Structure formats: C-alpha cells, structure tokens
Amino acid sequence: MDVSPFAPRTGIAAELDPPARLLMGPGPINAHPRVLRAMSVSLLGQFDPEFTGYMNDCMALYRDVFQTENRWTFLVNGTARAGIEAALVSLLEPGDPVVVLSAGRFGLLLREIAERAGAAVTVVDAPWGTVIDPDAVRDAVRRVRPRVVAAVYGDTSTTIAQPMEEIGHLCREHDALLYVDATATLAGMDVAVDRWGADVVTAGLQKCLGGPSGSAPITLSDRAAARIDRRRHVEKGIAAAGDAAGRGERIRSNYFDLAMIMDYWGERRLNHHTEAASMLYAARECARLVLEEGLAARIERHRRVGAAMAAGLRAMGLTLFGDQRHKMHNVVGIEIPPGVDGERVRARMRLDWEIEIGSSFGPLVGKIWRIGTMGYNCRKDTVLVTLAALEAVLRAEGWNAPPGAGVDAALRHLNGGEHAGAMG
Numbered sequence: 001m002d003v004s005p006f007a008p009r010t011g012i013a014a015e016l017d018p019p020a021r022l023l024m025g026p027g028p029i030n031a032h033p034r035v036l037r038a039m040s041v042s043l044l045g046q047f048d049p050e051f052t053g054y055m056n057d058c059m060a061l062y063r064d065v066f067q068t069e070n071r072w073t074f075l076v077n078g079t080a081r082a083g084i085e086a087a088l089v090s091l092l093e094p095g096d097p098v099v100v101l102s103a104g105r106f107g108l109l110l111r112e113i114a115e116r117a118g119a120a121v122t123v124v125d126a127p128w129g130t131v132i133d134p135d136a137v138r139d140a141v142r143r144v145r146p147r148v149v150a151a152v153y154g155d156t157s158t159t160i161a162q163p164m165e166e167i168g169h170l171c172r173e174h175d176a177l178l179y180v181d182a183t184a185t186l187a188g189m190d191v192a193v194d195r196w197g198a199d200v201v202t203a204g205l206q207k208c209l210g211g212p213s214g215s216a217p218i219t220l221s222d223r224a225a226a227r228i229d230r231r232r233h234v235e236k237g238i239a240a241a242g243d244a245a246g247r248g249e250r251i252r253s254n255y256f257d258l259a260m261i262m263d264y265w266g267e268r269r270l271n272h273h274t275e276a277a278s279m280l281y282a283a284r285e286c287a288r289l290v291l292e293e294g295l296a297a298r299i300e301r302h303r304r305v306g307a308a309m310a311a312g313l314r315a316m317g318l319t320l321f322g323d324q325r326h327k328m329h330n331v332v333g334i335e336i337p338p339g340v341d342g343e344r345v346r347a348r349m350r351l352d353w354e355i356e357i358g359s360s361f362g363p364l365v366g367k368i369w370r371i372g373t374m375g376y377n378c379r380k381d382t383v384l385v386t387l388a389a390l391e392a393v394l395r396a397e398g399w400n401a402p403p404g405a406g407v408d409a410a411l412r413h414l415n416g417g418e419h420a421g422a423m424g
C-alpha cells in the first residue's frame with residue numbers, strides 16, 4: 001500500500017496509448033473524429049424517450065443511406081457479421097432452398113451461415129477476382145426455385161463488386177427474396193436497395209461509413225419483414241415446428257431473432273437486448289456525416305480517390321489484381337511482385353511509416369496486398385503518403401519503382417481531373 005494510487009501505471013495497468021496508425025487496409029479504417037466524440041457522450045437507458053428518439057433518428061438516417069423507403073431500417077448490435085447472421089437465420093427455415101453467390105471469402109461465409117441455418121444450399125461460384133456469370137445465376141434460380149438468393153455486393157477479399165441490378169430482377173420474377181451483404185460498399189458505392197429490388201441488405205460501420213466495427217445497419221422490405229413475422233412465436237406452448245396457422249418455424253437464435261429485434265425498434269418497444277448505446281451514437285454520427293457530405297458526393301469521392309490510388313500503383317509498375325472493370329471503388333488488390341516478401345513489406349510499412357495495409361485470404365494468401373481508401377481515410381493525403389511509403393519500402397526490399405511515379409500519377413489524377421493521368 002506504499003504505492004500512490006496516482007503513480008504512473010505501466011505494463012498491464014498502463015493507460016492505453018496506441019500508435020496513431022493510418023489504417024489503409026480493407027477495413028477497419030480510422031474512425032472519423034466526430035464519430036469518436038459521439039461515442040463518448042452520456043449513456044442513456046434503452047427505454048429513455050431521449051434514447052428511443054435517437055433510435056428513430058437512426059432509422060430515418062439509414063433509410064437515406066440505404067436509398068430505401070423500407071420502414072424496417074435499423075441496427076443490429078455486433079459487427080457486420082451479426083447483421084449477416086441475423087438476416088439469414090431469420091429468413092431461412094430448415095430445408096429452404098437457397099442460392100448463394102460466392103466469389104470470395106464473404107460468399108463462403110454466406111454459404112456457411114445458410115448451411116448452419118439448415119437451408120438446402122446451392123452455390124453459384126466464380127474464381128476469386130472475377131464476377132459471377134449472370135446466366136449461371138439464372139439457371140440456378142430456375143432450377144432450384146429458392147426462397148432466398150444471397151449475395152455479396154463488394155467483397156473486400158477479392159476487391160470485386162458483383163453486378164446486382166439483374167439479380168434483383170431475377171429474384172422478383174421468381175418470387176425469391178434477395179439478401180445482399182453491402183458491408184464494404186455502403187456509402188462508398190451505389191447501394192441502391194429499392195432500385196435493385198433487394199429485400200434485406202446489411203452493412204457494418206468500419207468500411208466506407210467511417211466508424212468502428214460493432215454495429216450492423218440493416219434494412220428489410222415489407223415482404224421480408226412479413227416472412228420473418230410469420231416466425232414469431234411469442235405465445236407459450238406453440239410448437240417449434242410450423243403450425244396449422246401457417247406460421248413458420250421459430251427462429252433458431254434468440255439474439256439474432258429479427259422479429260424480436262423489430263419488436264424493440266418498433267412502437268411496442270418490447271425488451272430484447274440492452275441496446276449498445278455508444279455504438280448507436282457512433283452509427284448515428286456515421287450516417288449524419290454521409291448525408292451532410294451528400295451520398296452521391298461521397299460515392300464520387302470514393303470513386304475518384306480509389307481511382308487515384310490505382311493509377312499511382314500502376315504507375316509504379318505494379319500489377320493490380322482481378323477484373324478491373326468490376327473493381328470496387330474503395331479497395332485495390334496488388335499482386336506481390338516476384339521475389340518480394342509480402343509480409344516483410346507490410347511490417348516495414350507499419351514500423352517505419354505507421355501505415356497498415358492488408359494481406360489476403362484463402363487462395364490469395366501470399367499473392368496480393370489489399371489497400372483500402374474508405375470513409376475518413378479516403379483522402380488525397382492518405383493516398384499520397386501510402387504510395388510514397390510503399391515506393392520507399394519496396395526499394396528497401398530490392399524492388400525499384402520509377403522514383404516519384406506513383407505519387408505523381410495520383411496527383412495528376414486528383415489535381416488535374418480525371419483524364420490528365422488517363423489510366424482508364
């Protein structure tokens with residue numbers, strides 16, 4: 001007891017003081033300072049009228065971010081995966097036929113969650129870095145007559161965005177519900193929920209929305225909500241299996257039971273979980289920032305800055321991964337040049353420059369790096385410093401880019417307008 005309670009704490013008792021690292025990977029990214037400030041305001045109880053007012057704000061704000069009229073637009077507590085799981089376990093009953101579009105890590109995740117939900121899964125896949133053949137999707141939908149088609153719009157593992165418009169039409173024609181994972185694209189690309197005819201779309205904050213991970217915005221069409229509503233089994237004594245009243249089978253998760261979560265977000269305000277207040281504040285501020293900038297302007301910023309990053313990398317003599325016609329705005333894959341140790345490059349970027357860039361998953365491990373330009377980090381200065389750093393690091397590793405070429409190309413792109421640096 002001879003240690004003053006005010007003595008400096010070290011080791012495990014030290015106050016957190018992480019390095020001010022620039023997160024230029026495929027997410028998470030550095031949160032916008034306004035989002036961090038919003039997270040530190042006073043906590044409120046989950047039924048406090050002030051707080052339920054903030055919940056209603058979030059519903060309205062995210063309708064605009066998702067470009068939808070959907071009444072049921074709210075937040076699921078947890079990272080983006082919580083939104084995905086809530087959507088799929090609430091939509092899918094055991095034995096339901098489902099078509100999963102898979103061309104990357106998150107397509108594999110949709111498949112796994114659908115299988116765990118007991119659905120009869122048919123996968124339409126494509127090599128990582130390519131888009132899925134729309135004819136193959138059409139054939140599968142005609143053959144399987146799925147209840148649900150599940151797809152990823154932009155998959156950060158491959159940096160490719162799948163064309164969504166046609167799939168929405170196809171689902172309407174065949175009376176299937178369309179689920180889309182838009183985690184990596186919402187507020188950075190055109191996630192047009194109503195125009196696509198998507199029924200359930202989910203996201204996370206840590207990509208183009210510019211927040212920390214931990215809240216999953218979700219939107220549901222009325223027909224998706226009605227399907228989930230059928231599975232509500234609140235009265236005691238109702239069997240787990242579907243009953244004569246045409247009820248569906250009870251949702252097999254409590255935490256991710258969207259019917260119960262909608263009972264809390266709706267007028268009834270029935271208790272389910274304790275809403276993660278600080279995360280709700282963060283999500284609310286993320287949406288405010290998007291709408292303040294203007295959704296279209298924000299998408300354009302992601303397109304322009306992402307194109308400048310790609311132009312810079314190409315000018316350095318690096319090869320970009322995947323079908324560039326379908327590249328996401330906000331993340332780029334770079335083939336690791338022969339003879340270069342990808343992990344050493346990432347370590348030098350981090351240790352010398354305090355910049356994080358991404359590695360990769362599955363078939364791409366050791367083959368590509370991934371660099372993101374998202375949300376708060378989607379800026380001219382972050383592109384320039386990342387390109388300058390990468391050039392210096394690659395030189396130290398014995399791989400020489402034309403000096404200054406990357407930075408110059410990016411600058412031309414961002415200062416001289418699109419076509420000055422014409423990289424297509």
Ligand SMILES: *Cc1c(COP(=O)(O)O)cnc(C)c1O
Binds near residue numbers: 027082181207214
């Ligand atoms: C990044 C990403 C996620 C992230 O899920 P978390 O649970 O937040 O880690 C999900 N889906 C896609 C398509 C992503 O790119």
